[in-house]
Amino acid sequence: xxxxxxxxxxxAAVASAFAVPASAELTGDLTIFLDTSNPAPRATMEAxxxxxxxxxxxxxxxxxxxxxEAYKTQIRNFLTANAPDVATWYAANRMRPYVEAGLFEDVSxxxxxxxxxxxxxxxxxxxxxxxxQWGVAYTYYQWGVYYRKDIFDELGLSEPTNWEEEKANCGKxxxxxxACYTIGTKYLWTAGGWFDYLNMRTxxxxxxxxxxxxxxxxEDERVKQTFMNxxxxxxxGGFIADHQTYxxxxxxxxxxxxxxxxxxxxxFAVAPLREAGLTDDQLDFYQFPVINPDVELSEDxxxxxxxxxxxxxxxxxxxxxxxxxxSPEEQTIINxxxxxxxxxxxxxxxxxxxxxxxxxxxxxxxxSTGGVAQFWDRDAPAxxxxxSMEGFQEFMVKPDQLxxxxxxxxxxxxxxxx
Amino acid sequence: MFPKxxxxxxxxxxxxxxxLLPVALAFWLAPLLAVALFSVKPDxxxxxxxxxxxxxxxxxxxxxxxxxxxxxxxxxLLNSFMITIPTVIGAVALSSMTGFALGIYKFRANLWIFxxxxxxxxxxFQILMVPVRDLTLELGLYNTKTGLVLFHVAFQTxxxxxxxxxxxxxxxxxxxxxxxxEGVSEWRIFWYVVLPLMKPALAALSVLIFTFIxxxxxxxxxxxxxxxxxxxxxxxxSFNAQFRAAYHLMSAGSIVAALxxxxxxxxxxxxxxAGLTLGxxx
Numbered sequence: 001x002x003x004x005x006x007x008x009x010x011x012a013a014v015a016s017a018f019a020v021p022a023s024a025e026l027t028g029d030l031t032i033f034l035d036t037s038n039p040a041p042r043a044t045m046e047a048x049x050x051x052x053x054x055x056x057x058x059x060x061x062x063x064x065x066x067x068x069e070a071y072k073t074q075i076r077n078f079l080t081a082n083a084p085d086v087a088t089w090y091a092a093n094r095m096r097p098y099v100e101a102g103l104f105e106d107v108s109x110x111x112x113x114x115x116x117x118x119x120x121x122x123x124x125x126x127x128x129x130x131x132x133q134w135g136v137a138y139t140y141y142q143w144g145v146y147y148r149k150d151i152f153d154e155l156g157l158s159e160p161t162n163w164e165e166e167k168a169n170c171g172k173x174x175x176x177x178x179a180c181y182t183i184g185t186k187y188l189w190t191a192g193g194w195f196d197y198l199n200m201r202t203x204x205x206x207x208x209x210x211x212x213x214x215x216x217x218x219e220d221e222r223v224k225q226t227f228m229n230x231x232x233x234x235x236x237g238g239f240i241a242d243h244q245t246y247x248x249x250x251x252x253x254x255x256x257x258x259x260x261x262x263x264x265x266x267x268f269a270v271a272p273l274r275e276a277g278l279t280d281d282q283l284d285f286y287q288f289p290v291i292n293p294d295v296e297l298s299e300d301x302x303x304x305x306x307x308x309x310x311x312x313x314x315x316x317x318x319x320x321x322x323x324x325x326x327s328p329e330e331q332t333i334i335n336x337x338x339x340x341x342x343x344x345x346x347x348x349x350x351x352x353x354x355x356x357x358x359x360x361x362x363x364x365x366x367x368s369t370g371g372v373a374q375f376w377d378r379d380a381p382a383x384x385x386x387x388s389m390e391g392f393q394e395f396m397v398k399p400d401q402l403x404x405x406x407x408x409x410x411x412x413x414x415x416x417x418x
Numbered sequence: 419m420f421p422k423x424x425x426x427x428x429x430x431x432x433x434x435x436x437x438l439l440p441v442a443l444a445f446w447l448a449p450l451l452a453v454a455l456f457s458v459k460p461d462x463x464x465x466x467x468x469x470x471x472x473x474x475x476x477x478x479x480x481x482x483x484x485x486x487x488x489x490x491x492x493x494x495l496l497n498s499f500m501i502t503i504p505t506v507i508g509a510v511a512l513s514s515m516t517g518f519a520l521g522i523y524k525f526r527a528n529l530w531i532f533x534x535x536x537x538x539x540x541x542x543f544q545i546l547m548v549p550v551r552d553l554t555l556e557l558g559l560y561n562t563k564t565g566l567v568l569f570h571v572a573f574q575t576x577x578x579x580x581x582x583x584x585x586x587x588x589x590x591x592x593x594x595x596x597x598x599x600e601g602v603s604e605w606r607i608f609w610y611v612v613l614p615l616m617k618p619a620l621a622a623l624s625v626l627i628f629t630f631i632x633x634x635x636x637x638x639x640x641x642x643x644x645x646x647x648x649x650x651x652x653x654x655x656s657f658n659a660q661f662r663a664a665y666h667l668m669s670a671g672s673i674v675a676a677l678x679x680x681x682x683x684x685x686x687x688x689x690x691x692a693g694l695t696l697g698x699x700x
Contacts, residue, residue: 038659068660070643249662253467268661276465 026059030317031084033064035071044339052324059317079103083311085318088138091126091303092374093212093381095134098307104134105308105315110322119346120326122365126303126372135307136322137345139335142360143193143300143375146269147262148255149284151178159286163201163229166289170238173261180238182260183396184246191392192376192385193264196300197288199226204295205370212380214417218388218409224402229291231399244397252276264288266302267342270356285359287367298370299363302378303345387412456669457481464665481670490645491671494653498678501566501649502631506624508571509578513623514616516575517582518608522594532583538576547640554641563647566638570631578623585619586612621689629679650675 036045042065053061064084066074075089079098089095098104110116111124111133123137152158152169155176160166170180185191200208203222210216211223233239240254249272254260256276263269273283290297306325308318324330331344336352343361344351351361364372377385391405424435452470458478459468468474485491520532550569551560559565589612597607638652645653654675657668683690 041660067644067656247663249464249665252465256466266661272461272465272662275460276462 026056026317026320028059028314028317030059030061030086030314030321031064032061032086032321033066033071033078033084033088035066035068035088037065037067037071041340044334048325048330048334051330052321055324056317056320079309079311083309083313085308085312085314086321087307087309089135089305089307090374090378091123091135091137091305092379094374094378095127095305095307096129099129099134103310105310105312105318106132107135107308107319107322108132110136110319113323116323116326119328119348122347122368122372123303123345126374127305135305136326137303137305138325138331139340139342140301140303140345140364140372141267141342142364143197143264143266143288144360144363145262145264145286145288146255146273146356147284147286148258148278148282150282151258151261152284159284160289162289162293163291167232167236170233170236174237178258179240179254179260180233180262182240182251182254182263183243184248184251185243185393185396186245186247186250188386188389188393189375189377190248190251190265191396192389193266193300194230195226195388195392196373196376197264198230198291199223200298200370200373201288201291201295202226202229203292205298205373208298208373209371209379212376212384214381214384214413218406218413223406227395227402227406230395231402234396234399239396244393266300267356267360271341280355285356287363296370297368299368299372300375301343301364301368301372302375303372381416384412384416387416453669453672456666457673458670459666461664461666477666478670481666482674484667485670485674489667489671490653490656491650491674493645494648494650494656495675495678497563497647497653498632498649498651498675501563501570502628504567505570505574505631506627508567509574509627510620510623512571512575513578513582514613514620515608516579517586518612520579520583521586521589522591522612532579535576535579535583538573539580543573543636547636550637551640561642561644561647563642566641566647566649569637569641570634574627574630578627581623582616582619585616589615618689621686625682625686625690628682632679 032049034042034045036042045065046063049061049063053059071088075087075098078084079087080103083103089098095104111120116136120136123140124133127133127135127137147159151173155172157169157172158165160169173180183190183194196208199211202225207216207222211218216223240251240260243251248265248269251263252269252272253276255263256273256278270283274280287297287299306322308315308322312318325334326346328344328346328348328350331346331349334340335342335344335349337354337357341352341354341357343357343364347365351357373379377389380388388409391409395402395405424432427435455470455473456464458476458481459473460475460477460480463469463471463474466474516535520528520535554560554565554569557565559568593611593615594607597611602610632649633651634649635651638649642648642652645656650671654668654671657664657671
């Protein structure tokens with residue numbers, strides 16, 4: 001008995017030192033619900049779970065994959081009625097309702113372990129509510145400006161680092177008969193990305209989060225300043241015309257055909273641009289430029305997460321799975337180009353040899369000191385996100401209506417956050 | 419009442435008609451042609467804005483191969499057949515019996531019952547969405563093919579009964595009276611006298627209901643939600659990945675999904691047109 005305790009303690013010490021999952025024998029059932037229903041992510045996850053199973057042969061693992069959209073409605077049901085031991089979800093405000101309803105397990109103890117505390121520091125904030133952590137991230141991807149390097153070279157431009165350079169670049173691009181930015185706002189969210197960046201660069205991460213949480217008035221002067229910066233780009237003809245009729249994919253041809261020079265988008269835009277024939281010499285990436293030098297840089301990086309439901313039955317095994325999934329080795333494998341093709345969350349893991357992933361990883365781990373936002377429609381409550389993104393789109397088409405739009409959003413704020 | 423036949427119009431009108439008709443046809447078919455064109459294009463053509471031009475490379479085999487061998491489409495197609503065929507059989511069987519009862523027997527509530535079947539057709543089905551969903555949930559039939567079949571049978575029987583009753587009414591009543599005089603039981607009259615005479619109506623109605631149910635999207639989305647039960651009309655959206663919509667595969671999938679009702683139409687064209695005009699002229 002005593003010797004067994006000793007080995008367990010030794011194993012735990014080894015585990016915390018090397019971040020190797022403790023090989024304490026796990027038994028019983030482990031049910032995992034996944035929303036990674038697309039073929040490639042699904043195969044990635046199933047392979048990872050199989051590797052976990054090999055390490056714990058006595059554990060009976062049962063995996064259920066649910067269609068990503070259906071999952072969003074089913075989660076309310078299964079967390080209360082028929083909870084699995086591990087469930088996928090999203091960070092920040094998207095997990096707030098379940099945290100507040102007491103349906104997710106507090107996993108702050110995991111973040112107290114040195115290996116996790118150091119490895120997962122970059123996404124810790126996104127998983128923290130009320131000073132506690134409620135899950136772990138397993139993948140995320142960067143946002144930023146993807147641009148046509150060949151067009152920049154032709155016009156003699158370099159990557160802008162501040163707002164003045166940005167506007168100067170845009171002026172030259174417009175003068176050459178192109179638009180600076182392509183965008184398709186038909187489904188609204190793309191305009192949300194622009195608002196995220198403009199507001200975070202103008203007023204900082206904390207202000208942006210306060211606005212998402214309904215603590216700041218939409219008619220505040222600082223919010224107006226964000227829109228004034230936006231208006232400068234709109235007024236100089238920086239965005240493509242009729243963007244409200246395109247989806248984000250339908251806005252890609254402008255970039256491919258050289259009618260627009262850049263695209264503020266998530267890293268998932270790279271794959272179709274490459275398929276359409278743009279080489280890595282033609283396509284490049286830069287971080288959204290500084291607007292207000294007094295605020296720290298912060299980025300959008302939507303994060304997918306694992307959680308342990310409060311009603312889970314095998315929490316010990318579930319914790320072990322969370323340790324395993326975020327370990328540097330697994331993070332390296334599941335996020336490489338053959339699998340998810342996104343960024344690993346563990347600072348100790350290596351990033352796939354891809355120009356854009358490399359730049360994104362560097363940006364997020366060293367140059368995003370202000371914080372990591374999840375994207376407007378994940379950070380703001382769903383109803384406010386919808387109303388406000390409609391407002392952003394309207395503003396991009398009719399910038400002179402700003403006061404009216406902000407008044408409308410302010411009324412919505414009064415109604416939505418009680 | 420009828421428009422004057424085109425041959426009797428003036429020369430100018432005839433020329434205008436003949437030259438405008440192909441133009442109108444092209445406009446009208448443009449969306450369908452676009453889908454067909456997309457189904458043989460590579461994904462990159464969409465990203466580079468080559469919407470109407472020739473495919474930059476011919477990817478028909480790849481796209482259709484993906485649809486058949488590397489997606490859930492075969493499963494969705496099978497679901498569609500497993501929903502459509504029982505519905506056709508159920509609705510046609512039920513309505514030939516109700517049509518027989520309402521067409522042959524004279525009883526007091528006859529007309530009112532008939533009106534109820536007809537009135538069912540005038541209920542906009544959207545207003546039934548929430549109650550029907552709740553009903554299937556309580557019966558444990560939500561997200562099952564059985565639930566969808568039962569609902570379709572119930573909803574289609576109204577129209578089918580109208581159709582069958584009017585057809586049976588038009589049959590010579592003397593045939594039935596003669597059989598009765600011979601002492602044939604009512605059940606056998608239905609089976610051996612009326613049913614054989616109804617063959618054209620049965621064929622026409624089956625073709626109509628087949629296309630109705632195959633093309634149903636609304637109820638497929640409301641009452642089912644997974645690969646185990648959704649028909650192909652709803653399953654097409656499974657080509658939407660997390661970030662991107664695979665328009666080339668969706669187009670190929672749509673063409674495949676449209677084939678059975680189109681094939682049905684061409685094979686049974688005679689019955690289909692008969693079905694639409696049956697009872698229109700006495």
